[in-house]
Amino acid sequence: xxxxxxxxxxxxxxxxxxLADGHSVVRMGTEGAYPPYNFxxxxxxxxxxxxxxxxxxxxxxxxTCEWVTNExxxxxxxxxxxxxxxIIAGMSITDERDEVIDFxxxxxxPDPSAYVAASEDVxxxxxxxxxxxxxxxxxxxxxxxxxxxxFATPEETxxxxxxxxxxxxxxxxAFLTPIAESDADLVMLEQEELIGGGxxxxxxxxxxxxKDKFNAAITSMKEDGSLNELIAKWEIGDGF
Amino acid sequence: MGNxxxxxxKKPGEGHVPSPSLFQKYALTTPDTRPAIFSxxxxxxxxPDWQWMxxxxxTGKHMSIYWSVLTVLLLLAITAPAAxxxxxxxxxxxxSRIAPLSWLGKxxxxxxxxxxxxxxxxxxxxxxxxxxEYVRHRALCPDWSEPIRQGNDFxxxxxxxxxxxxxxxxxxxxxxxxxxxxxxAIVFGAFAANVLFGAMRxxxxxxxxxxxxxxxxxxQTFMRVLVPQMWVYALPGLSNLWxxxxxxTPLLFLLGxxxxxxxxRELGGTKTERFTEYPHGxxxxxxxxxxxxxxxxxxxxxxxxxxxxxxxxxxxxxxxxGEAQRKxx
Numbered sequence: 327x328x329x330x331x332x333x334x335x336x337x338x339x340x341x342x343x344x345l346a347d348g349h350s351v352v353r354m355g356t357e358g359a360y361p362p363y364n365f366x367x368x369x370x371x372x373x374x375x376x377x378x379x380x381x382x383x384x385x386x387x388x389x390t391c392e393w394v395t396n397e398x399x400x401x402x403x404x405x406x407x408x409x410x411x412x413i414i415a416g417m418s419i420t421d422e423r424d425e426v427i428d429f430x431x432x433x434x435x436p437d438p439s440a441y442v443a444a445s446e447d448v449x450x451x452x453x454x455x456x457x458x459x460x461x462x463x464x465x466x467x468x469x470x471x472x473x474x475x476x477f478a479t480p481e482e483t484x485x486x487x488x489x490x491x492x493x494x495x496x497x498x499x500a501f502l503t504p505i506a507e508s509d510a511d512l513v514m515l516e517q518e519e520l521i522g523g524g525x526x527x528x529x530x531x532x533x534x535x536x537k538d539k540f541n542a543a544i545t546s547m548k549e550d551g552s553l554n555e556l557i558a559k560w561e562i563g564d565g566f
Numbered sequence: 567m568g569n570x571x572x573x574x575x576k577k578p579g580e581g582h583v584p585s586p587s588l589f590q591k592y593a594l595t596t597p598d599t600r601p602a603i604f605s606x607x608x609x610x611x612x613x614p615d616w617q618w619m620x621x622x623x624x625t626g627k628h629m630s631i632y633w634s635v636l637t638v639l640l641l642l643a644i645t646a647p648a649a650x651x652x653x654x655x656x657x658x659x660x661x662s663r664i665a666p667l668s669w670l671g672k673x674x675x676x677x678x679x680x681x682x683x684x685x686x687x688x689x690x691x692x693x694x695x696x697x698x699e700y701v702r703h704r705a706l707c708p709d710w711s712e713p714i715r716q717g718n719d720f721x722x723x724x725x726x727x728x729x730x731x732x733x734x735x736x737x738x739x740x741x742x743x744x745x746x747x748x749x750x751a752i753v754f755g756a757f758a759a760n761v762l763f764g765a766m767r768x769x770x771x772x773x774x775x776x777x778x779x780x781x782x783x784x785x786q787t788f789m790r791v792l793v794p795q796m797w798v799y800a801l802p803g804l805s806n807l808w809x810x811x812x813x814x815t816p817l818l819f820l821l822g823x824x825x826x827x828x829x830x831r832e833l834g835g836t837k838t839e840r841f842t843e844y845p846h847g848x849x850x851x852x853x854x855x856x857x858x859x860x861x862x863x864x865x866x867x868x869x870x871x872x873x874x875x876x877x878x879x880x881x882x883x884x885x886x887x888g889e890a891q892r893k894x895x
Contacts (some may be wrong), residue, residue: 350724350731350732351731351732351733353731358832359832361840361841362840362841363811366627366832366839367627367629367841368626368627368629368841368842368843368844369625370625370626370628370629371626371627371788373841374841392734392735394735394738395824397819399661400820403692406719406720406728407692407695407696407720408699408719408720408722410644411731457674466889479831480834481831481835484836485835485836485850488848504838504840504841505838507838508838508839508840508845509836528639530719530721531717531719532716532717532719532721533601533715
């Protein structure tokens with residue numbers, strides 16, 4: 327009798343979970359404006375480190391994934407209200423964000439943030455520094471004595487330096503490196519800031535089963551070295 | 567270029583690809599398989615300027631901006647009549663002799679006109695979406711025991727999702743599009759209601775008295791005399807609204823619909839050669855210039871059409887315009 331009861335409970339529980347986390351299609355939300363992490367390629371599709379990573383994670387977790395883009399500013403509210411299921415947008419794991427959403431384990435090591443300026447002699451203490459709004463870099467500058475100007479997109483932060491509105495831009499080194507290399511007017515400063523705890527996938531706090539699946543997939547990619555291959559391929563920083 | 571080629575290598579047996587989705591069709595790993603519009607587009611870096619430009623302007627990414635132009639035009643084509651319908655209903659309700667109906671109409675006009683568009687767009691759409699999902703959740707998943715609000719999360723059962731989580735991307739986009747149409751129609755409907763409310767009052771009292779003297783019921787007076795005559799008073803206000811509506815379409819992005827301005831910013835941004843076959847500097851100015859021309863032409867075309875409608879509506883009216891037409895004839 328007892329075993330029948332138990333198995334009924336077990337079946338009921340599984341059924342509920344199947345309903346609760348019945349993610350037959352997992353929608354991956356990204357920004358699409360932050361190369362090499364994520365960007366829109368010439369064909370108009372999401373591409374980049376996180377595209378490769380996300381597809382591989384979905385394959386390993388046996389999920390069908392679909393990609394959608396969303397503005398950075400509203401990327402967390404739209405996850406929480408259920409427009410998509412995962413944030414995969416170069417989002418560093420921070421305590422403030424962790425209060426609102428959940429993160430998987432990090433899939434990149436903390437990438438140092440770098441400055442790009444029009445010339446070497448920039449006053450980082452008291453100058454005007456550009457950063458994208460709602461990023462760890464913006465929070466960091468706000469703590470220092472420098473004046474912070476915020477922009478909605480990464481593109482605009484760099485443009486602000488080029489047209490003289492800001493003295494320098496602070497952003498992830500992997501994002502700024504190709505820009506500094508291809509533009510003769512811009513230099514990357516030697517000073518770097520170690521902020522952030524690495525990048526992870528963002529999920530709703532109630533989505534624990536999906537989080538476990540992705541955590542397992544990331545662990546398996548870390549173990550067989552395929553994650554390091556992707557990091558090297560897209561020049562994201564050091565491997566694990 | 568060299569970098570990109572290096573990326574294409576894949577170990578055998580690795581990277582099992584899940585069933586292809588909309589985006590996966592043209593994933594980065596197969597950048598060159600998409601048939602180009604022009605046959606010479608295989609190696610853009612070696613092309614002369616005009617050919618490079620032709621290839622550049624026909625990339626898949628540029629197709630998105632052309633589509634977004636159509637999306638915006640379609641949105642306007644559906645929203646304008648819908649807003650007018652909301653406006654007509656609101657104005658008729660506001661001047662109704664039944665008190666609650668009149669309060670409803672006046673309340674709609676006052677509240678929606680008073681709330682900033684952006685706040686309305688962010689709040690109303692999320693509230694509407696969650697309300698639909700809540701109702702579906704109640705109806706479709708009666709034995710659900712967990713609370714719907716879990717901290718910050720709004721959690722409903724998978725069957726109540728709107729659109730369904732399993733639905734293809736185009737369904738999501740269409741759903742987003744129609745939420746946008748609905749929201750625009752409500753916002754602009756409130757302004758249109760106020761315009762029409764004023765226009766209905768502007769019809770000369772003598773016209774209505776004559777209708778009554780002929781023995782028409784209030785309903786007949788409204789439909790046969792008041793409504794046909796009010797448009798001439800409403801048109802200047804409505805044409806203003808139309809112009810504002812044309813330029814309000816960037817608000818679409820708040821609703822997840824990618825409009826022309828979004829794509830102009832995205833396409834015009836600096837592109838480094840590591841991530842594209844068509845590297846260029848900050849071209850946002852040119853894209854915005856193109857937008858400027860587009861909007862100016864569109865506004866001009868609207869003006870021409872509106873002028874014609876005005877001439878038509880003025881015909882035989884007891885207004886200065888109607889009098890001038892009568893003398894000229």
